[in-house]
Amino acid sequence: MSLPPESALATILLVEDDEAIRRAVALALERYGFRVAVAADGLRALELFRQDRHDLLVLDVMLPELDGIGLCRRIRESSVVPILMMSARGDALDVVSGLEAGADDYVVKPVDIPVLVARIRSLLRRAAFVATEDHAPHDRLVFGDLAIDLGGLxxxxxxxxxxxxxxxxxLLLEFAAHPGIVLDRQTLLGNVWDYGWDGDSRVVDLCVQRLRKKIGADRIETVRGFGYKLRR
Known part of the structure; x- marks a missing residue:
């Protein structure tokens, strides 16, 4: 099996209370070239997260001690590490709650391993982009009191x-590259999440909501029936 660069030496913290699922997913991810640490409950996962460096977290929603939603919120208090949630099939509330808590993406259970790996690789590419994107030291975009330093990201x-x-x-950089231009959800899914989606655009809507909370609710305008645009 040829391993892509984002798989090499990347460490994943897998948090799943079902032992059979935990073992099967961990083994599969290791076969794809990832290093995997595991936890069976949210409190143990939080302890491991604070002790060691992890490149990405995969969290089940239903966990003992501290559930996946609560764990995601706790981690987001101090870290921007990529987080992928696992939700029971068809449970929209779990999906929405996870994304609102700060998760970057989700997969449904039972887990399809190739889909899970594709989602993980996509998140790692995003994190690598943030770490390595090259701009001149003084490149800067300014939108009112919002400034984006492209050199330091x-x-x-x-x-x-x-x-x-x-x-x-x-997502913000995608908007900033097209100020005043309406971007529809499918365009954002393709350019930001960088893979084909299964028709659920809530991931875009909820990420926009999180972004608005951080940069100002009126900075990104909703164009009803079309998409979103960044105000100049």
Whole structure:
């Protein structure tokens, strides 16, 4: 099996209370070239997360001690590490709650391993983009009191730094590259999430909501029936 660069040495923290699923998914991910740490409950996962460095987290929603939604919120208090949620098939509330809590993406259970790996690779590419995107040191985009330092990939609102997760930053950069232009959800899914989607655009809507909370509710305008645009 040929392993893409984003798989090499990437460490995933897999949090799943079902032992059979945990073992099967961990083994499959290792076969794809990932290093995998595992936890069976949310509190143990939080402990492992604070002890070691992980490149990405895969969290089941239903966990003992501390559920996946609560764990996601706790992690987002201090980290922008990519987070992928696993939700029971058809449970829209789990999906929405996970994305609102700060997750970057989700898969449904029972887990389709190739889909899971594709989602993981996509999230790692986004994180790598944030870490390595090359711009001149003084490249800067300014929209009122919102400033984007392209050289350092930093965002400032009223002169104060704004912490954005990799997906949120890529979404903002996509808007900033087309100021005043309406971008529909499928375009954003393709350019920001960089893979084909199964028809559910809530991931875009909820990421826009999170971004609005951080940079200002009126900065990104909803164009009803079409999509979103960044105000100049």
């Amino acid at each position: 930093e965002v400032f609102l009223g002169g104060q730094p704004v912490a954005l997760a990799p997906t949120e930053l890529r």
